[in-house]
Amino acid sequence: MCLGIPGEVVELVADQPDLARVSVGGVRRAVNIALLEGEEVAPGDWILIHVGFALSRIDEAEARAAMEFLEGIGQAYEDEMDALRESGIG
Amino acid sequence: MRYVDEYRDADKARALAARIAGLCAPGRSYAFMEVCGGHTHTIYKHGIEDHLPENVTLVHGPGCPVCVIPMGRVDDALHLARQPDTIMTSFGDMMRVPGGRQSFLDAKAEGADIRMVYSPLDALRIARQNRDKRVVFMAIGFETTAPSTAVTVQRAAAEKLDNFSVFCNHVTIIPAVKAILDSPDLRLDGFLGPGHVSTVIGCRPYRFIAAEYGKPLVVAGFEPLDILQSIHLLLRQLAEGRCTVENQYARVVPWDGNPKALRALADVMELRPSFEWRGLGTIPYSALRIREAYAAHDAERVFGVPGVRVADPTSCQCGEVLKGVLKPWQCKVFGTACTPETPIGTCMVSSEGACAAYYNFGRFTRTAVREATRT
Numbered sequence: 001m002c003l004g005i006p007g008e009v010v011e012l013v014a015d016q017p018d019l020a021r022v023s024v025g026g027v028r029r030a031v032n033i034a035l036l037e038g039e040e041v042a043p044g045d046w047i048l049i050h051v052g053f054a055l056s057r058i059d060e061a062e063a064r065a066a067m068e069f070l071e072g073i074g075q076a077y078e079d080e081m082d083a084l085r086e087s088g089i090g
Numbered sequence: 091m092r093y094v095d096e097y098r099d100a101d102k103a104r105a106l107a108a109r110i111a112g113l114c115a116p117g118r119s120y121a122f123m124e125v126c127g128g129h130t131h132t133i134y135k136h137g138i139e140d141h142l143p144e145n146v147t148l149v150h151g152p153g154c155p156v157c158v159i160p161m162g163r164v165d166d167a168l169h170l171a172r173q174p175d176t177i178m179t180s181f182g183d184m185m186r187v188p189g190g191r192q193s194f195l196d197a198k199a200e201g202a203d204i205r206m207v208y209s210p211l212d213a214l215r216i217a218r219q220n221r222d223k224r225v226v227f228m229a230i231g232f233e234t235t236a237p238s239t240a241v242t243v244q245r246a247a248a249e250k251l252d253n254f255s256v257f258c259n260h261v262t263i264i265p266a267v268k269a270i271l272d273s274p275d276l277r278l279d280g281f282l283g284p285g286h287v288s289t290v291i292g293c294r295p296y297r298f299i300a301a302e303y304g305k306p307l308v309v310a311g312f313e314p315l316d317i318l319q320s321i322h323l324l325l326r327q328l329a330e331g332r333c334t335v336e337n338q339y340a341r342v343v344p345w346d347g348n349p350k351a352l353r354a355l356a357d358v359m360e361l362r363p364s365f366e367w368r369g370l371g372t373i374p375y376s377a378l379r380i381r382e383a384y385a386a387h388d389a390e391r392v393f394g395v396p397g398v399r400v401a402d403p404t405s406c407q408c409g410e411v412l413k414g415v416l417k418p419w420q421c422k423v424f425g426t427a428c429t430p431e432t433p434i435g436t437c438m439v440s441s442e443g444a445c446a447a448y449y450n451f452g453r454f455t456r457t458a459v460r461e462a463t464r465t
Protein backbone atom coordinates (compact mmCIF):
# COMPACT_ATOMS: atom_id res chain seq x y z
CA MET A 1 0.00 0.00 0.00
CA CYS A 2 2.85 2.37 0.76
CA LEU A 3 4.71 1.54 -2.44
CA GLY A 4 4.78 4.28 -5.02
CA ILE A 5 4.63 2.72 -8.48
CA PRO A 6 5.70 4.64 -11.59
CA GLY A 7 3.42 4.72 -14.59
CA GLU A 8 3.42 6.32 -18.03
CA VAL A 9 0.41 8.32 -19.08
CA VAL A 10 -1.03 6.78 -22.25
CA GLU A 11 -4.12 8.88 -22.82
CA LEU A 12 -6.45 11.28 -21.09
CA VAL A 13 -10.10 10.39 -20.64
CA ALA A 14 -12.17 12.94 -22.53
CA ASP A 15 -15.28 13.18 -20.36
CA GLN A 16 -13.50 12.52 -17.05
CA PRO A 17 -10.87 15.21 -16.43
CA ASP A 18 -9.70 13.50 -13.21
CA LEU A 19 -8.72 10.29 -14.96
CA ALA A 20 -5.83 9.23 -17.14
CA ARG A 21 -5.09 5.88 -18.73
CA VAL A 22 -1.69 4.85 -17.51
CA SER A 23 0.61 1.97 -18.31
CA VAL A 24 2.04 0.52 -15.12
CA GLY A 25 4.56 -2.28 -15.52
CA GLY A 26 2.74 -3.37 -18.69
CA VAL A 27 -0.70 -3.19 -17.07
CA ARG A 28 -3.09 -0.53 -18.36
CA ARG A 29 -5.20 1.09 -15.70
CA ALA A 30 -7.18 4.23 -15.05
CA VAL A 31 -5.45 6.44 -12.50
CA ASN A 32 -6.89 9.46 -10.72
CA ILE A 33 -4.86 12.59 -11.48
CA ALA A 34 -6.91 15.09 -9.44
CA LEU A 35 -4.09 15.53 -6.92
CA LEU A 36 -1.42 16.56 -9.42
CA GLU A 37 -0.48 20.19 -9.07
CA GLY A 38 0.51 22.41 -11.94
CA GLU A 39 0.18 22.09 -15.66
CA GLU A 40 -1.90 19.35 -17.28
CA VAL A 41 -0.48 15.90 -17.72
CA ALA A 42 0.00 14.69 -21.26
CA PRO A 43 0.61 11.29 -22.83
CA GLY A 44 4.25 10.33 -22.35
CA ASP A 45 4.47 11.93 -18.86
CA TRP A 46 5.59 9.77 -15.96
CA ILE A 47 3.86 9.81 -12.60
CA LEU A 48 4.26 8.10 -9.25
CA ILE A 49 1.07 6.28 -8.25
CA HIS A 50 -0.16 5.50 -4.75
CA VAL A 51 -3.41 3.58 -4.19
CA GLY A 52 -4.77 4.62 -7.57
CA PHE A 53 -3.79 8.29 -7.38
CA ALA A 54 -0.93 10.10 -9.05
CA LEU A 55 0.90 11.94 -6.28
CA SER A 56 3.89 13.39 -8.11
CA ARG A 57 5.52 13.76 -11.47
CA ILE A 58 8.82 12.08 -12.09
CA ASP A 59 11.14 11.93 -15.06
CA GLU A 60 11.56 8.88 -17.23
CA ALA A 61 14.95 7.92 -15.86
CA GLU A 62 13.64 8.03 -12.31
CA ALA A 63 10.64 5.97 -13.36
CA ARG A 64 12.86 3.28 -14.87
CA ALA A 65 15.15 3.21 -11.87
CA ALA A 66 12.18 3.00 -9.50
CA MET A 67 10.62 0.20 -11.54
CA GLU A 68 13.82 -1.81 -11.56
CA PHE A 69 14.10 -1.33 -7.85
CA LEU A 70 10.48 -2.40 -7.26
CA GLU A 71 10.88 -5.50 -9.40
CA GLY A 72 13.84 -6.38 -7.21
CA ILE A 73 11.95 -6.21 -3.93
CA GLY A 74 9.87 -9.29 -4.67
CA GLN A 75 6.68 -10.21 -2.86
CA ALA A 76 5.57 -6.76 -1.73
CA TYR A 77 5.71 -5.57 -5.34
CA GLU A 78 3.95 -8.69 -6.64
CA ASP A 79 1.14 -8.13 -4.14
CA GLU A 80 0.81 -4.49 -5.15
CA MET A 81 0.67 -5.37 -8.86
CA ASP A 82 -1.89 -8.12 -8.22
CA ALA A 83 -4.05 -5.64 -6.35
CA LEU A 84 -3.63 -3.12 -9.15
CA ARG A 85 -4.72 -5.66 -11.77
CA GLU A 86 -7.93 -6.24 -9.82
CA SER A 87 -8.57 -2.54 -9.54
CA GLY A 88 -11.24 -0.93 -11.69
CA ILE A 89 -11.24 2.76 -10.96
CA GLY A 90 -13.66 4.70 -13.11
CA MET B 91 19.53 7.35 -17.80
CA ARG B 92 21.29 9.74 -15.50
CA TYR B 93 19.70 8.51 -12.30
CA VAL B 94 20.38 4.90 -13.05
CA ASP B 95 24.07 5.62 -13.45
CA GLU B 96 24.06 7.78 -10.44
CA TYR B 97 22.26 5.47 -8.04
CA ARG B 98 22.79 1.94 -9.16
CA ASP B 99 26.45 1.62 -9.27
CA ALA B 100 28.49 -0.62 -7.03
CA ASP B 101 31.56 1.59 -7.28
CA LYS B 102 29.53 4.51 -6.09
CA ALA B 103 28.24 2.44 -3.16
CA ARG B 104 31.79 1.53 -2.18
CA ALA B 105 32.90 5.14 -2.48
CA LEU B 106 29.99 6.27 -0.30
CA ALA B 107 30.75 3.61 2.29
CA ALA B 108 34.34 4.83 2.43
CA ARG B 109 33.22 8.45 2.80
CA ILE B 110 30.79 7.43 5.53
CA ALA B 111 33.59 5.69 7.40
CA GLY B 112 35.82 8.73 6.94
CA LEU B 113 33.25 11.05 8.53
CA CYS B 114 32.78 9.02 11.72
CA ALA B 115 34.70 10.48 14.63
CA PRO B 116 36.79 7.82 16.37
CA GLY B 117 35.28 6.61 19.63
CA ARG B 118 31.89 8.08 18.86
CA SER B 119 28.81 6.06 18.00
CA TYR B 120 25.94 7.20 15.80
CA ALA B 121 22.32 6.08 15.78
CA PHE B 122 20.03 7.21 12.97
CA MET B 123 16.35 6.41 12.78
CA GLU B 124 14.74 5.61 9.44
CA VAL B 125 11.19 6.78 10.02
CA CYS B 126 9.62 5.01 7.07
CA GLY B 127 8.88 1.30 6.71
CA GLY B 128 9.87 1.44 3.05
CA HIS B 129 13.38 2.32 4.16
CA THR B 130 13.37 -0.51 6.71
CA HIS B 131 12.51 -2.86 3.88
CA THR B 132 15.43 -1.67 1.72
CA ILE B 133 17.84 -1.72 4.65
CA TYR B 134 17.18 -5.39 5.42
CA LYS B 135 16.78 -6.49 1.85
CA HIS B 136 20.12 -5.06 0.82
CA GLY B 137 21.94 -5.53 4.09
CA ILE B 138 22.76 -1.82 4.22
CA GLU B 139 24.07 -2.16 7.76
CA ASP B 140 26.79 -4.50 6.49
CA HIS B 141 28.27 -1.57 4.56
CA LEU B 142 28.33 0.76 7.53
CA PRO B 143 31.09 1.15 10.10
CA GLU B 144 30.58 -0.67 13.41
CA ASN B 145 29.76 2.54 15.23
CA VAL B 146 26.82 3.52 12.97
CA THR B 147 23.49 1.86 13.76
CA LEU B 148 20.12 2.22 12.12
CA VAL B 149 17.04 2.31 14.31
CA HIS B 150 13.72 1.34 12.76
CA GLY B 151 11.01 3.89 13.33
CA PRO B 152 7.21 3.90 13.44
CA GLY B 153 6.58 4.68 9.77
CA CYS B 154 4.62 1.58 8.84
CA PRO B 155 0.94 2.55 9.05
CA VAL B 156 -0.25 -1.03 9.47
CA CYS B 157 2.14 -1.59 12.36
CA VAL B 158 0.79 1.28 14.42
CA ILE B 159 -2.93 0.38 14.31
CA PRO B 160 -3.91 -0.69 17.84
CA MET B 161 -5.94 -3.85 18.38
CA GLY B 162 -8.96 -1.87 19.58
CA ARG B 163 -9.30 -0.20 16.17
CA VAL B 164 -9.17 -3.60 14.42
CA ASP B 165 -11.95 -4.76 16.74
CA ASP B 166 -13.95 -1.62 15.89
CA ALA B 167 -13.49 -2.35 12.19
CA LEU B 168 -14.66 -5.93 12.70
CA HIS B 169 -17.69 -4.60 14.55
CA LEU B 170 -18.51 -2.56 11.44
CA ALA B 171 -17.86 -5.53 9.15
CA ARG B 172 -20.43 -7.59 11.09
CA GLN B 173 -23.27 -5.09 10.72
CA PRO B 174 -26.15 -6.36 8.57
CA ASP B 175 -25.96 -5.62 4.83
CA THR B 176 -22.48 -4.26 5.16
CA ILE B 177 -19.42 -4.74 2.97
CA MET B 178 -16.07 -3.92 4.57
CA THR B 179 -13.27 -2.97 2.19
CA SER B 180 -9.60 -2.70 3.01
CA PHE B 181 -6.08 -2.77 1.61
CA GLY B 182 -4.56 -6.25 1.52
CA ASP B 183 -2.00 -5.25 4.16
CA MET B 184 -4.75 -5.08 6.79
CA MET B 185 -6.08 -8.61 6.36
CA ARG B 186 -3.83 -10.42 8.83
CA VAL B 187 -3.51 -7.68 11.45
CA PRO B 188 -4.58 -9.24 14.72
CA GLY B 189 -7.37 -7.63 16.71
CA GLY B 190 -8.24 -8.61 20.26
CA ARG B 191 -9.73 -11.92 19.11
CA GLN B 192 -9.73 -11.99 15.34
CA SER B 193 -8.23 -10.55 12.19
CA PHE B 194 -10.10 -9.52 9.03
CA LEU B 195 -9.16 -12.88 7.52
CA ASP B 196 -10.71 -14.76 10.46
CA ALA B 197 -13.91 -12.72 10.27
CA LYS B 198 -14.08 -13.24 6.51
CA ALA B 199 -13.75 -17.00 7.01
CA GLU B 200 -16.71 -16.75 9.38
CA GLY B 201 -18.82 -15.13 6.68
CA ALA B 202 -18.33 -11.39 7.06
CA ASP B 203 -18.23 -9.67 3.65
CA ILE B 204 -14.71 -8.25 3.68
CA ARG B 205 -13.09 -7.38 0.37
CA MET B 206 -9.57 -6.38 -0.50
CA VAL B 207 -9.23 -3.27 -2.62
CA TYR B 208 -6.27 -1.56 -4.26
CA SER B 209 -7.65 1.95 -3.98
CA PRO B 210 -10.34 3.76 -1.98
CA LEU B 211 -11.88 4.45 -5.39
CA ASP B 212 -12.42 0.70 -5.79
CA ALA B 213 -14.38 0.76 -2.53
CA LEU B 214 -16.42 3.64 -3.94
CA ARG B 215 -17.14 1.61 -7.08
CA ILE B 216 -18.36 -1.28 -4.91
CA ALA B 217 -20.70 1.19 -3.18
CA ARG B 218 -21.99 2.39 -6.54
CA GLN B 219 -22.66 -1.18 -7.65
CA ASN B 220 -24.30 -2.24 -4.37
CA ARG B 221 -26.73 0.52 -3.48
CA ASP B 222 -28.66 -1.86 -1.20
CA LYS B 223 -25.52 -2.46 0.90
CA ARG B 224 -23.53 -0.20 3.15
CA VAL B 225 -19.92 -0.10 2.06
CA VAL B 226 -17.22 0.88 4.55
CA PHE B 227 -13.62 1.61 3.61
CA MET B 228 -11.03 0.91 6.31
CA ALA B 229 -8.72 3.87 5.72
CA ILE B 230 -5.16 3.53 6.97
CA GLY B 231 -1.92 5.25 6.13
CA PHE B 232 0.12 8.36 6.70
CA GLU B 233 -0.10 11.54 4.64
CA THR B 234 0.79 9.53 1.54
CA THR B 235 -2.59 7.82 1.39
CA ALA B 236 -4.81 10.22 3.35
CA PRO B 237 -5.32 12.66 0.42
CA SER B 238 -6.60 9.76 -1.71
CA THR B 239 -9.18 8.94 0.94
CA ALA B 240 -10.09 12.63 1.10
CA VAL B 241 -10.70 12.87 -2.64
CA THR B 242 -12.76 9.67 -2.50
CA VAL B 243 -14.97 11.15 0.23
CA GLN B 244 -15.40 14.36 -1.79
CA ARG B 245 -16.43 12.24 -4.73
CA ALA B 246 -18.89 10.20 -2.64
CA ALA B 247 -20.45 13.45 -1.42
CA ALA B 248 -20.68 14.85 -4.95
CA GLU B 249 -22.32 11.66 -6.20
CA LYS B 250 -24.55 11.50 -3.10
CA LEU B 251 -23.46 7.91 -2.49
CA ASP B 252 -24.87 7.81 1.01
CA ASN B 253 -24.15 4.10 1.36
CA PHE B 254 -20.39 4.79 1.35
CA SER B 255 -18.46 5.63 4.48
CA VAL B 256 -14.88 5.65 5.68
CA PHE B 257 -13.55 4.25 8.94
CA CYS B 258 -10.77 6.75 9.25
CA ASN B 259 -7.50 5.58 10.81
CA HIS B 260 -5.14 7.94 9.06
CA VAL B 261 -2.19 9.02 11.14
CA THR B 262 0.25 11.88 10.80
CA ILE B 263 3.99 11.46 10.89
CA ILE B 264 5.17 14.57 12.73
CA PRO B 265 3.55 13.89 16.14
CA ALA B 266 4.92 10.33 16.08
CA VAL B 267 8.43 11.59 15.45
CA LYS B 268 7.95 14.15 18.20
CA ALA B 269 6.79 11.45 20.63
CA ILE B 270 9.94 9.50 19.84
CA LEU B 271 12.12 12.58 20.32
CA ASP B 272 10.46 13.12 23.70
CA SER B 273 10.84 9.53 24.82
CA PRO B 274 13.53 9.29 27.47
CA ASP B 275 14.84 5.80 26.65
CA LEU B 276 16.16 6.72 23.26
CA ARG B 277 19.28 8.39 21.98
CA LEU B 278 19.33 9.35 18.33
CA ASP B 279 21.74 11.45 16.30
CA GLY B 280 19.55 12.11 13.30
CA PHE B 281 16.74 10.95 11.03
CA LEU B 282 16.22 9.59 7.56
CA GLY B 283 12.97 11.34 6.61
CA PRO B 284 10.21 9.42 4.82
CA GLY B 285 10.32 9.77 1.05
CA HIS B 286 6.73 9.37 -0.06
CA VAL B 287 5.04 11.05 2.91
CA SER B 288 7.19 14.04 2.04
CA THR B 289 5.87 14.21 -1.53
CA VAL B 290 2.68 15.37 0.19
CA ILE B 291 3.83 17.35 3.25
CA GLY B 292 7.13 18.60 1.82
CA CYS B 293 10.24 19.25 3.89
CA ARG B 294 9.22 22.26 5.96
CA PRO B 295 7.30 20.40 8.69
CA TYR B 296 10.54 18.70 9.78
CA ARG B 297 12.38 21.91 10.53
CA PHE B 298 11.51 21.89 14.24
CA ILE B 299 13.44 18.63 14.59
CA ALA B 300 16.61 20.45 13.64
CA ALA B 301 15.71 23.76 15.27
CA GLU B 302 14.24 22.57 18.58
CA TYR B 303 15.76 19.15 19.08
CA GLY B 304 19.09 19.75 17.41
CA LYS B 305 18.84 16.63 15.21
CA PRO B 306 19.53 16.70 11.48
CA LEU B 307 17.03 15.11 9.10
CA VAL B 308 17.56 14.04 5.50
CA VAL B 309 14.54 13.13 3.38
CA ALA B 310 15.67 9.96 1.66
CA GLY B 311 14.80 7.90 -1.42
CA PHE B 312 14.28 4.16 -1.31
CA GLU B 313 17.16 2.64 -3.18
CA PRO B 314 20.25 1.37 -1.39
CA LEU B 315 22.37 4.19 -2.76
CA ASP B 316 19.78 6.76 -1.68
CA ILE B 317 20.04 5.46 1.84
CA LEU B 318 23.83 5.40 1.85
CA GLN B 319 23.91 8.90 0.44
CA SER B 320 21.46 10.14 3.06
CA ILE B 321 23.52 8.63 5.86
CA HIS B 322 26.51 10.36 4.34
CA LEU B 323 24.64 13.69 4.36
CA LEU B 324 23.66 13.22 8.02
CA LEU B 325 27.23 12.42 9.03
CA ARG B 326 28.55 15.37 7.06
CA GLN B 327 26.21 17.72 8.91
CA LEU B 328 27.35 16.32 12.23
CA ALA B 329 31.02 16.51 11.24
CA GLU B 330 30.62 20.12 10.14
CA GLY B 331 28.60 21.04 13.21
CA ARG B 332 25.52 21.87 11.14
CA CYS B 333 21.97 20.80 11.86
CA THR B 334 19.31 21.24 9.23
CA VAL B 335 16.74 19.53 6.98
CA GLU B 336 18.13 18.32 3.65
CA ASN B 337 16.35 16.70 0.74
CA GLN B 338 18.27 13.82 -0.81
CA TYR B 339 15.16 12.73 -2.75
CA ALA B 340 14.58 16.07 -4.51
CA ARG B 341 14.10 14.23 -7.80
CA VAL B 342 10.69 13.17 -6.44
CA VAL B 343 9.98 15.29 -3.35
CA PRO B 344 9.26 19.01 -3.87
CA TRP B 345 10.38 21.19 -0.95
CA ASP B 346 6.82 22.42 -0.47
CA GLY B 347 5.15 19.06 -0.96
CA ASN B 348 1.88 18.78 -2.86
CA PRO B 349 -0.38 21.76 -1.97
CA LYS B 350 -3.33 20.30 -3.87
CA ALA B 351 -3.20 17.09 -1.83
CA LEU B 352 -2.90 19.11 1.37
CA ARG B 353 -5.95 21.21 0.39
CA ALA B 354 -8.06 18.08 -0.22
CA LEU B 355 -6.92 16.72 3.12
CA ALA B 356 -7.78 19.92 4.96
CA ASP B 357 -11.22 20.05 3.32
CA VAL B 358 -12.26 16.56 4.40
CA MET B 359 -10.29 15.77 7.55
CA GLU B 360 -9.29 17.37 10.82
CA LEU B 361 -6.95 16.35 13.64
CA ARG B 362 -8.30 14.08 16.37
CA PRO B 363 -7.56 15.35 19.87
CA SER B 364 -5.86 12.03 20.57
CA PHE B 365 -5.22 8.64 19.00
CA GLU B 366 -3.73 5.46 20.37
CA TRP B 367 -0.72 4.12 18.50
CA ARG B 368 0.22 0.54 18.91
CA GLY B 369 3.27 0.40 21.09
CA LEU B 370 3.66 4.15 21.38
CA GLY B 371 0.56 4.83 23.47
CA THR B 372 -1.79 7.77 23.10
CA ILE B 373 -0.36 10.70 21.16
CA PRO B 374 -2.29 13.98 21.08
CA TYR B 375 -3.29 15.40 17.68
CA SER B 376 -1.59 12.55 15.85
CA ALA B 377 -4.40 11.21 13.67
CA LEU B 378 -7.15 12.42 11.35
CA ARG B 379 -10.91 12.11 11.42
CA ILE B 380 -13.63 13.08 8.97
CA ARG B 381 -14.99 16.62 9.37
CA GLU B 382 -18.60 17.27 10.39
CA ALA B 383 -19.38 18.53 6.87
CA TYR B 384 -18.82 14.98 5.58
CA ALA B 385 -20.52 13.24 8.53
CA ALA B 386 -22.67 11.16 6.16
CA HIS B 387 -19.51 9.41 4.99
CA ASP B 388 -17.90 8.94 8.41
CA ALA B 389 -18.41 5.33 9.56
CA GLU B 390 -17.82 6.33 13.17
CA ARG B 391 -20.76 8.73 13.00
CA VAL B 392 -22.98 6.59 10.77
CA PHE B 393 -22.64 3.34 12.74
CA GLY B 394 -20.90 4.21 15.98
CA VAL B 395 -18.02 1.99 17.12
CA PRO B 396 -17.49 0.36 20.52
CA GLY B 397 -14.07 2.02 20.94
CA VAL B 398 -12.92 -0.50 23.52
CA ARG B 399 -9.23 -0.27 24.28
CA VAL B 400 -7.44 -3.60 24.01
CA ALA B 401 -4.07 -3.94 25.69
CA ASP B 402 -1.29 -5.41 23.52
CA PRO B 403 -0.49 -9.05 24.33
CA THR B 404 2.12 -9.23 27.06
CA SER B 405 4.51 -11.25 24.90
CA CYS B 406 4.46 -8.54 22.24
CA GLN B 407 7.32 -6.08 22.20
CA CYS B 408 6.25 -4.13 19.13
CA GLY B 409 6.33 -0.91 21.13
CA GLU B 410 10.03 -1.33 21.85
CA VAL B 411 10.66 -2.28 18.23
CA LEU B 412 8.69 0.72 16.93
CA LYS B 413 10.62 3.06 19.19
CA GLY B 414 13.86 1.44 18.12
CA VAL B 415 14.72 0.32 21.66
CA LEU B 416 14.80 -3.34 20.55
CA LYS B 417 15.88 -4.88 17.29
CA PRO B 418 13.22 -7.29 15.92
CA TRP B 419 15.17 -10.44 16.72
CA GLN B 420 15.49 -9.36 20.34
CA CYS B 421 11.73 -9.83 20.88
CA LYS B 422 11.12 -13.04 22.80
CA VAL B 423 8.54 -14.42 20.36
CA PHE B 424 10.29 -13.33 17.13
CA GLY B 425 10.32 -16.15 14.58
CA THR B 426 8.87 -18.65 17.04
CA ALA B 427 5.35 -17.78 18.18
CA CYS B 428 5.32 -14.69 15.97
CA THR B 429 5.82 -15.18 12.21
CA PRO B 430 4.27 -13.52 9.13
CA GLU B 431 1.77 -16.42 8.93
CA THR B 432 0.73 -16.17 12.58
CA PRO B 433 1.62 -12.66 13.65
CA ILE B 434 1.25 -11.70 17.30
CA GLY B 435 2.32 -8.14 16.71
CA THR B 436 1.62 -5.87 13.77
CA CYS B 437 5.30 -5.33 12.91
CA MET B 438 5.23 -8.88 11.60
CA VAL B 439 2.24 -8.34 9.32
CA SER B 440 3.15 -5.75 6.74
CA SER B 441 6.19 -6.29 4.54
CA GLU B 442 7.22 -2.85 5.71
CA GLY B 443 7.13 -3.78 9.38
CA ALA B 444 10.57 -4.14 10.89
CA CYS B 445 9.94 -7.69 12.14
CA ALA B 446 8.55 -8.96 8.82
CA ALA B 447 11.33 -7.28 6.84
CA TYR B 448 13.93 -8.88 9.05
CA TYR B 449 12.16 -12.25 9.05
CA ASN B 450 11.70 -12.33 5.27
CA PHE B 451 15.25 -11.46 4.40
CA GLY B 452 16.66 -13.54 7.22
CA ARG B 453 19.91 -11.70 7.08
CA PHE B 454 22.22 -12.32 9.92
CA THR B 455 23.54 -8.81 9.85
CA ARG B 456 26.64 -7.65 11.56
CA THR B 457 24.53 -6.35 14.43
CA ALA B 458 22.77 -9.67 14.86
CA VAL B 459 26.03 -11.53 14.85
CA ARG B 460 27.37 -9.18 17.48
CA GLU B 461 24.25 -9.60 19.60
CA ALA B 462 24.26 -13.36 19.20
CA THR B 463 27.87 -13.72 20.23
CA ARG B 464 27.33 -11.47 23.21
CA THR B 465 24.42 -13.44 24.70
Ligand code: SF4
Nearest residue numbers: 408421428435438445
Ligand atom coordinates in the same frame (compact mmCIF):
# COMPACT_ATOMS: atom_id res chain seq x y z
S1 SF4 C 1 8.29 -10.40 16.87
FE1 SF4 C 1 6.07 -10.10 16.77
S2 SF4 C 1 5.44 -9.54 18.83
FE2 SF4 C 1 7.67 -9.33 18.73
S3 SF4 C 1 7.96 -7.16 18.25
FE3 SF4 C 1 7.94 -8.26 16.31
S4 SF4 C 1 5.80 -8.21 15.62
FE4 SF4 C 1 5.84 -7.61 17.79
